[in-house]
Amino acid sequence: MTINNRHSSSFRDPSGFIFDDHGVIKRSISPLYFDQYRSLKDSHFLKKLQDAGLLINHKELSSSNTEIIIEPEQIPFFTYPFEWSFDMYKEAALLTLKIQKFALEHGFSLKDASSFNVTFHQGRMVFIDTLSFDFYQENTPWRAYKQFVSHFFGPLVLAKYCGAESLKFMNTFMEGIPVKMLSSMLPYKTKLNPFLYTNIHLLAKYEDKHNEDYKGKHKVGQLSKKAQLNIIRSLYDHIKKLSLNESSEWGDYYDKTNYAPKAFDQKSEIIDNWVQQLNAKTLIDIGGNDGTFVRKINQNLELTLVCDVDNNAVDANFRYTKKNNDASMLPFMFDVLNPSANIGFNNKERDSFLKRIISLSPDVTMALAVIHHMSLSGNIPFKMSAEFFANFSKHLIIEFPKRKDSWVQRLLATKGAFKGHFDFYTIEHFEDCYLKYFTLIEKKIIKDSQRVMYFFKANTIEKS
Numbered sequence: 001m002t003i004n005n006r007h008s009s010s011f012r013d014p015s016g017f018i019f020d021d022h023g024v025i026k027r028s029i030s031p032l033y034f035d036q037y038r039s040l041k042d043s044h045f046l047k048k049l050q051d052a053g054l055l056i057n058h059k060e061l062s063s064s065n066t067e068i069i070i071e072p073e074q075i076p077f078f079t080y081p082f083e084w085s086f087d088m089y090k091e092a093a094l095l096t097l098k099i100q101k102f103a104l105e106h107g108f109s110l111k112d113a114s115s116f117n118v119t120f121h122q123g124r125m126v127f128i129d130t131l132s133f134d135f136y137q138e139n140t141p142w143r144a145y146k147q148f149v150s151h152f153f154g155p156l157v158l159a160k161y162c163g164a165e166s167l168k169f170m171n172t173f174m175e176g177i178p179v180k181m182l183s184s185m186l187p188y189k190t191k192l193n194p195f196l197y198t199n200i201h202l203l204a205k206y207e208d209k210h211n212e213d214y215k216g217k218h219k220v221g222q223l224s225k226k227a228q229l230n231i232i233r234s235l236y237d238h239i240k241k242l243s244l245n246e247s248s249e250w251g252d253y254y255d256k257t258n259y260a261p262k263a264f265d266q267k268s269e270i271i272d273n274w275v276q277q278l279n280a281k282t283l284i285d286i287g288g289n290d291g292t293f294v295r296k297i298n299q300n301l302e303l304t305l306v307c308d309v310d311n312n313a314v315d316a317n318f319r320y321t322k323k324n325n326d327a328s329m330l331p332f333m334f335d336v337l338n339p340s341a342n343i344g345f346n347n348k349e350r351d352s353f354l355k356r357i358i359s360l361s362p363d364v365t366m367a368l369a370v371i372h373h374m375s376l377s378g379n380i381p382f383k384m385s386a387e388f389f390a391n392f393s394k395h396l397i398i399e400f401p402k403r404k405d406s407w408v409q410r411l412l413a414t415k416g417a418f419k420g421h422f423d424f425y426t427i428e429h430f431e432d433c434y435l436k437y438f439t440l441i442e443k444k445i446i447k448d449s450q451r452v453m454y455f456f457k458a459n460t461i462e463k464s
Contacts (some may be wrong), residue, residue: 009349013112015131025075026061035130035266037068039134045106049127054099056121056128070130073121076282076303077360080350081115081151082171083307083340085314086164086244088331091125092118094150096235099127100142104225104232109136113144114351115151115170122327125228137307141223145231146203150176153235154200161187161241164311174344195238246312255445262447267399268296270444271366272453274397275299280363282457283374287370290316291329294366305362307334336370336388337378343413357392365393372401376411382424382433390437396456400430405450427452 005019015033018025023212029037040046042058049055062350081089095118100110110132117129142148151170154177158166162185169177183204190196271293275283281302285294288306306329308314317331334340339353351359367389374380393451401408403425412419431440438456445452 010343012344013131024071026069026071027058027130029131031066034068035259036134037131040108041134043106044101044131045108045133049099053124054095054102054127055130055463056126058130060095072128072130072169075119075121075128077305077330078351079120079330080170080340081155082168083119083332083334084120084167085318085333086159086167087315088120088125088318089115089152089156089159090239090242090455091318092215093123093148093156093239094236096152097126097232097239099324100144101229101232101236103133104136104229107136108133110134110139110144113148113151114176115155116174119388120330120332123321123325123329136225139222139224141221142228142231146179147176148235148265149199149203150179150182153239154179154182156239156242157190157196157200158182158185160244161190163246164244171340171343174349180206199235217250244311244315253444260448263446263451267368267446267451267453268293270453271368271397272297274395274442275301275364280395282360282362283364283366284357284360284362284418285366285368286334287348287373288317289313291320291331293368294329298431301328303330303360303362304328304329304361305332305357307332309333309335315452336374337380354391360364361394363394365389365396367396368396369399369401369407371398371430372405372408372411372425376408376415376422382420382430383392383436385433390458393456395441396438396454396458398434398454398456400427400452400454402427402450402452408450 005021007018007020007025009018011017014030015036016029018027020026046055050057056072056075058070059317061067061069061071081092084092084463093253096110096113096115100113103109105321111134112129112132114129116127117132118124123234150173155167155170158169158177160193166185179200183201186196191201275297276299278301283294283297283301283303284305284307285291287308288294288366289308289310291304291306294301294304296307296321306317308317312334314331314333317329320326321331322331340350342352343350355430370387371382374385375382389398403412408425412422412425415422434454434456438458440454441457442455443452444455
């Protein structure tokens with residue numbers, strides 16, 4: 001397989017790499033990993049994990065003396081750790097520990113514990129790196145323990161004490177948040193907790209020595225399998241109990257909305273009717289809170305992305321999705337004022353939100369109760385927001401709150417002496433700007449409210 005097809009994110013593991021074959025993601029396994037792969041396969045280890053829904057499914061396409069090619073189940077939209085809510089992040093951490101426990105019990109071990117080896121797919125977290133397993137060596141400590149702390153345990157503890165916003169550090173620290181940094185940021189009282197002291201603060205104290213150990217300059221200490229399983233069980237139990245106690249402005253948005261019940265129902269009916277007209281299969285709801293309006297759509301949607309800037313709202317959506325086994329819903333964190341950028345080596349390891357969503361090309365984009373926040377909180381002109389949505393939207397369902405809307409009035413009141421700058425916020429100017437990028441299909445006024453619903457089709461020739 002020519003190396004020119006190698007995916008830009010797949011260069012760190014000599015065991016193999018993933019590549020793009022005419023839009024289909026496949027994985028090449030090198031001879032260096034043949035023994036491990038065949039043992040994992042022949043022992044049915046991989047199949048057991050796959051049957052349990054913990055590991056991505058794959059089929060073997062070819063095998064030779066120089067290369068084995070497998071094709072994993074295709075994932076239409078990847079989310080990254082810095083786009084997960086707190087409960088989603090917990091789920092990914094617990095999944096990684098489950099897999100390591102199962103591996104140890106079957107004579108294997110995870111050689112790495114990167115949070116980027118996990119993603120959200122079909123209503124659950126799933127492990128996607130088939131080549132992360134190695135043979136377990138008796139009395140050898142878990143080589144990925146420190147990586148697990150910097151990718152999972154440390155960020156979650158930091159989120160508990162410093163807020164869910166700290167999970168976004170994974171955008172900057174793709175190799176995991178440095179343990180010394182974690183230790184320095186946590187409150188002093190965490191040093192009085194024996195478990196946190198041992199697994200974060202003490203680890204930070206000896207970080208330099210540990211780094212030398214991994215480089216082979218010093219003999220690595222011994223640890224029995226039983227002791228390692230005890231550590232994994234303790235980490236699992238501690239993470240499972242972690243919780244946040246954060247209030248937020250949008251976490252209970254639909255409990256304090258200024259919609260009358262009839263207006264709320266009318267809005268749902270309008271959305272449902274428009275989505276059904278398109279016979280849509282894929283949809284993204286930007287600023288979708290806890291997914292309430294998407295769940296009211298009576299259409300057999302194959303994939304719905306519901307993103308929001310509020311951790312509590314995304315957590316609530318994730319818990320509902322998990323409880324109801326909703327394989328079509330994919331919740332994630334998203335700030336429309338600061339979408340995820342291309343990051344990593346050569347800015348190509350992790351794709352931006354725009355690149356991923358353009359590639360998905362959803363049938364419908366929904367933006368409900370978003371435009372006034374973009375315009376009045378983010379100072380984004382209508383022309384720029386229209387251009388943003390036109391980048392990836394085939395059809396756009398967008399809600400416009402007029403100037404007399406209570407939320408609009410609240411936002412305008414915060415502008416003080418600069419309130420006059422926002423005289424552009426009118427429904428006429430909104431329509432004028434959006435009609436440069438979209439064709440209006442239908443417009444509906446929501447009764448007993450100051451809201452107007454628009455159903456647009458993108459003008460492809462106008463897209464930037």
